[in-house]
Amino acid sequence: MSMKKSWHLNRRTALKAAGVSLALPWLEAMGTPTPSRALPRRLCAVMFPFGIAMPKDNAADREWGWFPTGTGPKDYRLSSVLQPLEPVMQDVTVFQGLSHPRCRAMNGHDTGDTFLTGNNLAPVTYQNTVSLDQYAAREIGRHTRHASLTLSTDGGVGPRTRTTTLSYTDKGQPIPALSDPKQIFERLFGQDGASRRDRESLQNSGSILDLVRDQSKSLHRHLGVADQRKLDEFETSVREVEQRVERSRSWLDVPLPKVDRDALALDATIDAPKEYLRAIYDLQFLAFQTDLTRISTYQIGSYGPSRARKFPGVLGLKADWHGLAHGAGKKGGAEKIGRFDQFLTANLARFINRLKDTPEGDGTMLDRTLVMYGSSNSRTHQNRNYPLLLAGGRQLGIRHRQYLRFDEKTPMSNLFVSMLQGLGVETEQFVDSTGPLAGLS
Helix, strand or coil: CCCCCCCCCCCCCEEEECCEEEECCCCHHHCCCCHHHCCCCEEEEEECCCCCCCCCCCCCCHHHCCCCECCCCCCCECCCCCHHHHHHHHHEEEEECCCCHHHCCCCCCCHHHHCCCCCCCCCCCCCCCCCHHHHHHHHHHHHCCCCCEEEECCCECCCCCCCCCCCECCCCCECCEECCHHHHHHHHCCCCHHHHHHHHHHHHHHHHHHHHHHHHHHHHCCCCHHHHHHHHHHHHHHHHHHHHHHHHHCCCCCCCCCCCHHHCCCCCCCCCHHHHHHHHHHHHHHHHHCCCCCEEEEECCCCCCCHHHHHHHHHCCCCCHHHHHHCCCCCCHHHHHHHHHHHHHHHHHHHHHHHHCCEECCEEHHHHEEEEEECCCCCCCCCCCCCEEEECCHHHCCCCCEEEECCCCCCCHHHHHHHHHHCCCCCCCCCCCCCCCCCCC
16 A cells, blocks of 8 residues: 655645635646545537538539548548647547437427437437436536536526527436526526525435425325325336535535636627637636536527527628528528628637647646537538537547548447446446447547
8 A cells, every 4th residue: 555755745735826726737746646635537529500511522612611531530630610629639539420310200300409419309209318417417417516517608498499498317307507607607506596505405404304204204204105105106206316515515615716806708698709719718718627527518509599509690691590590501501601600610629729728647638638529400490410529538449630531321329328338437338329439549
């Protein structure tokens, strides 16, 4: 058994200066990481709606198509849309041909709800299933104060088939997303009213749960078989709540990291898309850097009425994202939607660069972070051949700087299996997968 030397630092040792306190990266003085103190593995999933331009290879405006040219995996050239990623392509793989088979026959704009679930939303019930991030959070989320972080431009849940969140529980229920940068910051760092109330409730929740459990036991012997089954399900739910409460209580005495609010554009709103998108990506980076969470999702706009529909106006384009996507096949249309997609790519590239420029252990934060980015449409209303890419995870067994092309026999969920396995989540299948995705490892 190794002994900790007197000069070894605790992992939660922080740098404090000028009102700023940040958790240190792994240093040699912290000793060799052990399984209980292993470097974190992280997941970030980002989706944008309405699809992209797909001009033919011999078209004059081919450079504004989303997908690279070439046959892959190493024979490719990035389009103007993806050009902002060129400096980090050694940590990026672009995919062509992937989609969710169960979602291909759905209405063209219903599939945002299924981007991370791969589930067909049957009419009437529209029942969903667990999303990739929440599946991963079962294992990864128990190590952090926040099991996951769910963000979107519009916030909340939204209507079925036009939801404003990418995250769904084990029972397929949508998880409300946060959208306001200031609210996200305060929730992360325990400064909002809800966080304070949560801490107070945790102090008193034990007796309430004990009372509920005792009362259910006393009722059990007086009920019929069907009611006993229902009560058993209720008791199972109570036990799950107890486990979550105990997990939350363990963090009550752990000081929250302090950060400099002034370094973030917390007053940014969707009326200023450049500042807003930068603030959201910065908050995700900060949440990862301080290890408050290791799982995040971000939905940039939704397929329904969305405040983000006006975002293209920031580039002097018509402030109608949906209309730009519909016009991609018209003369000059590919360049218009392509310029906006390039803007979105540049914001993503900055986020990837921040992760890559931040040392961690014998590598960088990006080496142990998977960032998936894409849309659930190719051309608008077409639920096939999603524009998709994956960044990061080189120390998680992921191989990059390539353009991987697949036919429709390969489900997108194969990519999910590879990602989950890279994150250390033991699984051989997710929804309709047929195995890990070929070519990634």
